Amino acid sequence: MQVAIGAILQTHLSATGSLSKGLAAVVVVLVCLYVMSFAWSWGPLGWLIPSETFPLETRTAGFAFAVSSNMFFTFFIAQLFLSMLCGMRAFIFFFFAIWIFVMGIFVVFLLPETKGVPIDEMTERVWKTHPVWKKFMSNTPAREYEMST
Incomplete structure (x- = not known):
């Protein structure tokens, strides 16, 4: 238009x-x-x-x-x-x-496609597996990082 x-x-x-x-x-x-x-x-x-x-x-x-x-x-x-x-x-x-x-x-x-992904699994299932954005994500799970600091 x-x-x-x-x-x-x-x-x-x-x-x-x-x-x-x-x-x-x-x-x-x-x-x-x-x-x-x-x-x-x-x-x-x-x-x-x-x-x-x-x-x-x-x-x-x-x-x-x-x-x-x-x-x-x-x-x-x-x-x-x-x-x-x-x-x-x-x-x-x-x-x-x-x-x-x-x-x-x-x-x-x-x-990324987020259909059917619960909000608490967004980092692991979406961002860490996306072909572009996975380069910017840490391999350490968020829960381990919180406990170690």
């Missing part, structure tokens, strides 16, 4: 900054569909993924960091959006479409 909006605006937006009524309606429908799709897909993941993936030992701090980062970057993008729109014009929609693609690649390769 982002690419379609960008393509319509790039090819049909006149020098006076207007579209025909039909194309304007199509752009509005595409924006509504994008917002609806985002609300059903990427939107809630900023709350869902941190609650499912952090092990119990770091869950509170990790969730706080994830939510704070989400709020900060939402504010940051909201502040920059109008300036970016003025400078990039229709290309801003291609810019955000590329970021959606990058997020998808990140999820496919770096986000």
Whole structure:
């Protein structure tokens, strides 16, 4: 939808900054569909993924960091959006479409599957077995580490 909006605006937006009524309606429908799709897909993941993936030992701090980062970057993008729109014009929609693609690649390769894994087994069954993240995990079980310190 982002690419379609960008393509319509790039090819049909006149020098006076207007579209025909039909194309304007199509752009509005595409924006509504994008917002609806985002609300059903990427939107809630900023709350869902941190609650499912952090092990119990770091869950509170990790969730706080994830939510704070989400709020900060939402504010940051909201502040920059109008300036970016003025400078990039229709290309801003291609810019955000590329970021959606990058997020998808990140999820496919770096986000582990947590379905059916209890939260207390997250470290051993998910993080220590993931092809990328296992490099950053200690081989010492968490319980032994707590007892030895």
